[in-house]
Structure formats: structure tokens, C-alpha cells
Amino acid sequence: MKRRILSLLLVSAVIAALFAGMPLNSSALYVGGESGECIWTLSDSTLTISPGLSGGGRMADYDSNNAPAYADYWQYVKRIVVESGVTHIGDMAFIYSAAESVTLSDGLTSIGADAFARSDTLRSIVIPDSVTSISKEAFLECRALESVTLSKGLTIISPYLFYGCSKLNSVVIPESVTGIGKFAFAYTGLRSVEFPMGLSQIGDKAFLSCPNLFSVVVPPSVTKIGQYALGYLGSSVNPSYTIYGKGASQAQVYANSNGIKFSLYVFPVTYTVTYNANGGSGEMPSCTVAENATIRLPECAFTPPAGYEFSYWLVNRKRYEAGGYAAITDDTDILAIWKESGNSYYAVTFDAGIDGSGTMNAVPVVSGGTFTFPECLFQAPEGKKFKCWMSMRVYYNPGDTMTVTSNRTATAIWEDVTVQQIGTVRVGGTPVAIVGQSAADNPPDCFSRLYNSVIVSSCWNTKSYLSGRVYYSTFNGKFEAGVEYYPSFTCAPIGDEFAFNDIVTVVFDDGREVLVSVNSNGEIAVVGSAVTAISAMKGDLDKDGEITVADALKALRIAAKLVSATGEDIAIGDVDGDGDITVADALKILRVAAKLANQSSLG
Numbered sequence: 267m268k269r270r271i272l273s274l275l276l277v278s279a280v281i282a283a284l285f286a287g288m289p290l291n292s293s294a295l296y297v298g299g300e301s302g303e304c305i306w307t308l309s310d311s312t313l314t315i316s317p318g319l320s321g322g323g324r325m326a327d328y329d330s331n332n333a334p335a336y337a338d339y340w341q342y343v344k345r346i347v348v349e350s351g352v353t354h355i356g357d358m359a360f361i362y363s364a365a366e367s368v369t370l371s372d373g374l375t376s377i378g379a380d381a382f383a384r385s386d387t388l389r390s391i392v393i394p395d396s397v398t399s400i401s402k403e404a405f406l407e408c409r410a411l412e413s414v415t416l417s418k419g420l421t422i423i424s425p426y427l428f429y430g431c432s433k434l435n436s437v438v439i440p441e442s443v444t445g446i447g448k449f450a451f452a453y454t455g456l457r458s459v460e461f462p463m464g465l466s467q468i469g470d471k472a473f474l475s476c477p478n479l480f481s482v483v484v485p486p487s488v489t490k491i492g493q494y495a496l497g498y499l500g501s502s503v504n505p506s507y508t509i510y511g512k513g514a515s516q517a518q519v520y521a522n523s524n525g526i527k528f529s530l531y532v533f534p535v536t537y538t539v540t541y542n543a544n545g546g547s548g549e550m551p552s553c554t555v556a557e558n559a560t561i562r563l564p565e566c567a568f569t570p571p572a573g574y575e576f577s578y579w580l581v582n583r584k585r586y587e588a589g590g591y592a593a594i595t596d597d598t599d600i601l602a603i604w605k606e607s608g609n610s611y612y613a614v615t616f617d618a619g620i621d622g623s624g625t626m627n628a629v630p631v632v633s634g635g636t637f638t639f640p641e642c643l644f645q646a647p648e649g650k651k652f653k654c655w656m657s658m659r660v661y662y663n664p665g666d667t668m669t670v671t672s673n674r675t676a677t678a679i680w681e682d683v684t685v686q687q688i689g690t691v692r693v694g695g696t697p698v699a700i701v702g703q704s705a706a707d708n709p710p711d712c713f714s715r716l717y718n719s720v721i722v723s724s725c726w727n728t729k730s731y732l733s734g735r736v737y738y739s740t741f742n743g744k745f746e747a748g749v750e751y752y753p754s755f756t757c758a759p760i761g762d763e764f765a766f767n768d769i770v771t772v773v774f775d776d777g778r779e780v781l782v783s784v785n786s787n788g789e790i791a792v793v794g795s796a797v798t799a800i801s802a803m804k805g806d807l808d809k810d811g812e813i814t815v816a817d818a819l820k821a822l823r824i825a826a827k828l829v830s831a832t833g834e835d836i837a838i839g840d841v842d843g844d845g846d847i848t849v850a851d852a853l854k855i856l857r858v859a860a861k862l863a864n865q866s867s868l869g
Contacts, residue, residue, distance in 0.1 A: 272620050299335050301359070304352055306336050311344040313365070313727035317351030321786045325356035327378055333358070340364050348374060354379045358399070363388070369720050372396050377404050386410055393417040402426050402447070409433065416440050423450045425469065431455070435478070439465065441554065448492065461485055463536055463554055468495045475499050483510040483531055484517035491516055497526040537594050542601045543568040547613055548628050566602055569613045569630040573675075574604035574735040609633060612673045619678035621647035638667050644676050650680035804868040805855045813865060818856035825849045841868040 284676035287390045311338060317323045325338025328334055329425050334356075337344075343365050344397060348355065350371040357378035366387045372394040376788040377570075379401035382388060383583045390413035393400070397417040404508040405411060407430035414428070418440045425447035428434055432452045438448070440464040448469035449460070463485045470492030473479060482496060503525055510531035511517030521528035535557035541550035546568035565588045566576040578585050580601040581592045592600075609610045610633035616626035624644040631637045639662045641650040655662045655676045662668065662676070805813045821839045824831045831839070831847055841854050857863040 289347070297336075299338065301334055302354075302356060306334075308336055308339050308342065311342055312347060313339075313343045313345070313348045314349060315352050316349045321351075323351050323353035323373075325352065325354055325359055325378075327357040327359075328361075329358060341848065343726055348708050356596040357381065358383070360385070361436045370394055370397075375399065377401065379403055380406060382408060384408070389413070391415070395419050400424055400427060402703075403429065405431060407431070413682065416443075421445070423447055425449055427451075428454055429575070447472065450474060451476065460486070463487055463533075466490065468492060470495060472496075473499075477504075480504070480506050480509040481510060482510040486515045488516050488519075492521040493573055496520065497524065497683070521688070521824075540599050541568075543600050544602045545571045545604065546574075547615075548604055555594050557696070558593065558595065560591050563588055563590050563592060565589075565599070568602055570604055570607070570611050570626050572612060572633075573607060573609035573610045575609070575611070577603045577605040579603070614670060614674045614676060616644075617675055618644040619680055622678050622680060623647075625835065633671060635670055636667050637670050637674075639664050639676060644678050647686060650682060651677045653681040803865075804838060805841055805858060805865070807835060807855075809838075813855060813858045813868070815856065815859050816860055820853050820854050821847050821852035822849065825852055843869065 272465045286397075296398065296622045298305065299835060300306070300318070301315065303318045303320070304326075305318055307316070307318045310757065315325060316343075321380045326334070329579075339365060343363060344367075345495070346360060346368045348368075348370045348371050352371065353373065354372075355374065355377050358380045359378060361380050361383045363382065363385045364387050366389065368382070368388060368391050369839065370391070370393060374394055375396055376399040378399060381401070381404045382391070383403055383406040384846065385408045387410055388408050390580075391405075391411070392415040395418040396437075398419040398421070398572045400417075400423075402424040403426045404424070405414075406426055409426070409430065409432050411431045412433045414424075414434065414437055416437070416439065420440055420443055423439065423443055423446040425446065426449045428437075429449050429452050431451075431454045434456060436458045437451070437456065438460045439462050439794050441464060444464055445461055445467040446465070446469055448471055450469065450472045452471050452474040454473075454476055455478055456473070456476045456482045459473070459479065459482055461484060462481065465488055466483055466553070467490045468484075468488060471494045472492065473496050474484075474494050475498065475762050477499060484491075492500075496509060497504055502525055509517050509521040511521075512533060513530055518528050520526070536554050537557065537559075538554055539561065540552040540553055543550075547567045550567050553561075563579050563586050568576070568577075570576060578587055579590075579592075580586075580603050584592070584601075586592050611630045612633060612635050613628045614631055615628045618624060622644045626640075626643050629637065640657050642655070644652075646652060649705055650859070655664075655666075656679050657668065657674050657676045660668075660798050661679070668674075689794050772852075803809075803813070805817055805821075806815075807817045810816075817839075820829075823829045824835065824839065826849075836845070836847060839855070841851050842848075854868060858865055858868060
């Protein structure tokens with residue numbers, strides 16, 4: 267953690283120096299910033315993605331209107347390292363990258379759409395087995411890519427995943443994969459491909475126009491082969507192509523109907539091993555083994571029935587302890603056998619809540635034992651974020667505990683992702699609102715540190731709408747009255763010094779201000795090195811620096827109980843000092859706004 271904090275401080279200092287005019291060169295370059303819950307740094311030609319200071323591991327998703335800040339430095343990047351703790355690589359995170367190598371750490375679970383697409387330099391990649399989802403087009407048109415090791419946790423090869431990877435010459439599809447999407451390996455340089463025995467579907471044009479691929483072995487488990495999926499060069503059949511498979515299988519049907527040569531193939535005998543909870547709960551994955559194989563029986567991961575604990579496995583009417591070896595001679599159902607326990611166990615199960623998605627494993631807890639609520643691993647609904655857990659109508663935060671005396675369900679409660687009003691920037695006397703981005707784009711810990719930290723703004727953004735979605739665009743021009751500007755924050759402790767020229771003031775809603783540097787043309791340079799408390803002006807309820815009719819109207823609405831007053835509102839608007847905002851206060855403010863009384867009359 268200390269290393270990450272120091273790294274972030276260095277990043278902040280260098281960003282400030284860059285804004286102040288430091289020249290760039292590849293050997294001295296050291297920049298950084300934030301991407302969703304993660305931190306990125308670029309040093310010595312290596313772009314490193316690290317988990318955020320709050321522990322979050324999801325990178326931001328990007329699109330054609332919202333590129334990552336580090337994309338400005340692609341010319342310097344030769345290597346990409348995704349560190350342990352990062353769980354999600356965002357959509358388009360590394361599109362058009364010039365990196366020659368990529369290192370992905372175990373613990374990564376998902377890779378977004380177009381994440382590495384259109385790289386002309388990436389030659390090989392190993393995807394860790396923790397990855398369970400790779401979205402479409404993730405490696406689209408990576409024309410230098412020669413070698414790929416796919417994750418053993420994948421179940422689906424997404425559409426267009428390796429489309430146009432003209433130098434990709436071989437691939438082994440993991441045993442876990444059941445489906446291959448359309449165009450997944452179209453227009454590649456594949457010379458060989460190995461399909462798993464559990465594969466069931468091959469999508470339309472999945473292997474279209476692979477001129478170096480002359481044969482495939484299609485397992486009998488495949489029940490659907492899409493149009494032009496195998497054996498086609500463009501719209502014509504490759505006359506040298508042969509499909510090997512089992513007689514009367516879908517492979518033979520496809521070959522015969524498309525005029526492709528078919529040859530019988532003798533497949534090795536395999537058996538399916540499944541685990542039966544036998545009254546318990548939970549899941550244990552099945553597996554496929556070769557004929558006459560011997561397997562090592564695992565520890566039982568099922569939740570036992572109440573009052574019982576695991577005793578042994580029953581395999582073909584024979585007893586085996588966990589860790590023992592059993593010969594498999596047919597499709598086999600392995601039964602968990604329970605025994606009475608001195609302790610009663612109950613299961614805490616998890617519910618994704620309204621519109622949430624994903625799965626979380628149940629947790630067994632001894633009766634009367636303490637259960638600690640975990641972090642939520644469910645996928646939030648669109649426009650929502652995790653708020654808390656609910657069990658038996660009681661709300662719990664991650665880290666809270668409860669005593670378990672029966673089976674319980676923890677349900678995820680979601681709340682809206684809101685835009686947080688940060689304050690007002692005064693430029694040339696004209697107030698311009700600054701609004702923080704949503705929590706999904708700007709981690710909450712940065713907001714909570716605003717008043718204890720120097721804020722270094724790596725860029726300013728303006729907001730636009732397209733097809734109902736919000737997009738942020740980098741803004742490097744002049745501030746204009748009436749336009750909302752959105753800062754992209756990184757934080758550093760008080761004490762760092764930065765050079766600044768002309769000064770304007772950002773005033774926050776809690777009555778604090780921070781100095782912002784602009785040059786003589788009104789262009790943003792850096793955010794300054796001090797946070798200073800100020801006193802709000804009496805009567806200035808909208809805190810725009812002036813007493814206006816709008817302030818009087820707000821006071822009148824509060825007095826008429828049309829809106830609620832905060833403690834800060836009362837401190838500013840109670841100009842007669844009776845402890846409340848009344849019509850009398852509104853009239854006094856109106857007299858000052860109309861220039862019928864001096865501001866000093868408001869106290």
C-alpha cells in the first residue's frame with residue numbers, strides 16, 4: 267500500500283510539472299492517473315495498471331468518444347503490466363497500443379470489448395486461468411499476434427475475438443469452452459486448432475477464410491455448426507479441406523451438406539464425473555476423464571445439511587476418503603455421505619437483488635457462529651452501485667457481522683449512481699459550476715479526501731449526450747460562463763509545492779476554497795497547493811458571491827416550508843439571528859438585493 271501511495275504522489279507531482287512546461291522524452295517520462303477504480307503509471311516504457319488506493323480493481327470502460335488519458339503516450343509504451351488485484355480490463359483499454367508484450371496477473375476475471383484490438387506490435391499473450399469472460403473483438407486485427415494461451419476458466423469464445431489476426435497459427439480451445447462465437451477466428455493464419463470434447467456450438471463463419479487450415483477434428487458433442495463456419499475461403503469451399511468426426515454426427519451432416527470432404531475419426535472414450543450433494547447444498551464442478559482413468563477425490567465443498575458434517579465419498583458403492591484415488595470406468599455420480607455432527611451448520615446464501623446479476627457461493631456457518639459480510643461480487647444493474655446487504659430486514663455493510671442460528675439469505679441492495687456537486691469556480695467574477703463525475707468513474711475516496719488534500723487536476727472535461735448515454739470529452743480551452751466543467755482528479759497530501767501564475771478560486775460547498783492556476787488567456791494550468799477555510803457571506807444562500815433576488819426567493823421558499831433548510835442554509839440565511847429563516851429574513855435579503863439597504867445590515 268505504501269508503494270502505491272508513493273507512486274501516486276510521484277504521478278501527481280510530475281503531472282503538475284508537465285503542466286508547468288517540463289519537456290517530455292522517453293527516458294524521463296513518468297506520468298499517471300486513474301482509470302475507474304485503478305491507477306495507471308507510465309515509467310521507462312512500461313504502462314502499469316494497479317488496483318486503486320481503496321482496493322478496487324475495475325478499470326474504466328472506454329469508447330470512441332472517451333479514450334484513456336494514457337493513450338496520449340502510446341508512442342512511449344513498449345510493455346503493459348496488469349498487476350495482481352486488477353479484476354477487469356476495460357472496453358478499449360489498450361486499443362491501438364504499440365506495446366510489444368503484455369503481462370496479465372492471476373486474479374484478473376474479465377477483459378472488455380476491443381481491449382487489445384488493432385495492435386500491430388503484440389506478438390504473444392498468456393491469459394490467466396482466473397479470467398472467465400473475454401468480450402467480443404478483444405484481440406480484433408492484432409496482426410502481429412502469433413501465440414495465445416487461453417484461460418481454462420473460459421466457457422465461451424466471444425464473436426470476432428481474434429478476427430483478422432493474420433499471424434495467429436495455432437490455438438488450443440480449453441476444455442471448459444462450450445461455444446465459439448461468429449467470426450471468432452475468421453481471417454487468421456491458423457494452421458491447426460484443437461476443439462475440446464465438451465464443445466457444443468461453432469458459430470457462423472467462426473473459421474472463415476483461414477487459408478492455412480486444411481483439417482479439423484470435430485468432437486461428437488458438437489450439435490450446431492453455423493453457416494460458413496468451417497472449410498470456406500470467402501464464399502467458396504476449400505477443396506483441400508477435410509473434416510474428421512464421428513459417423514452420423516453433426517460434423518458429417520455439415521460436411522455432406524456443404525460439399526466438404528469428411529473422414530471418420532476414432533475418438534478416445536471419455537467419461538463424465540459429477541458430484542452429488544446428497545441433501546447438502548452448493549455446487550462442485552463436474553469433469554471429463556479418459557477411459558480407465560484414476561482420479562484423486564477432492565475435499566468436499568458442499569454445505570452440509572443442518573446438524574451434519576461430511577464423512578466420505580461413495581463411488582460405485584465403495585467408500586473413499588477425501589484425497590483418496592478411485593478408478594473411473596463409466597459415467598460416474600460421486601455421492602457425498604454425511605454423518606451427524608455435534609454442531610449444527612446453516613448456510614448463508616447470496617441474492618443479487620433487483621436486476622443484479624452474477625453468482626456468489628453459499629457460506630456454511632456453525633449454529634450460533636459469527637458470519638462476516640463480504641464485499642459484493644455481483645454485477646450492479648445499469649446506473650446503480652452497491653449500497654449494502656439486507657438479511658431479515660436488517661441492513662449490513664461489508665465487514666459487519668451477524669450471529670447465525672438458521673439458514674439466512676443476504677440480498678444485495680442497490681442505489682442510484684449520482685453526480686456529486688463539488689462546488690463553484692469563479693473565473694473573472696462569473697460563477698461556473700464544477701460537478702464531480704459519478705462514483706463509477708471517479709472513486710469515492712478521492713471525493714472524501716478533497717478537503718484534506720491538494721487536488722491535482724490532470725485534465726478538465728465537458729459533458730455531452732449521445733444515444734441517451736453520457737460522454738466526457740477532454741477540455742483544454744478557456745472557461746466560459748454557464749458551462750459545466752468536470753475535473754478528473756488525482757490527490758496528493760498537503761505540503762507539495764507547485765508553481766502557478768494567475769489565480770482563480772474554486773469554492774466548495776462546505777465553505778472551503780482551493781486555488782486554481784490559469785494563465786493570462788484563462789487556460790487551466792494546475793490546481794494549487796493550499797486548501798483554506800473561508801466564511802460564507804450572510805444572505806448569500808446560493809453562494810455565488812452576491813446578494814441577489816434569487817437569494818431572497820430561496821429564503822422565502824424556506825420560510826414557506828416549500829423546501830427544507832440545511833444547517834448551513836440557516837447559518838447563512840438567518841440574518842436577524844432568531845435561529846430560523848423567516849419571511850422577515852427574506853425581506854431583509856431582498857432589500858439588500860434591491861440596493862435599498864447596505865450589506866452590513868445582514869450582520
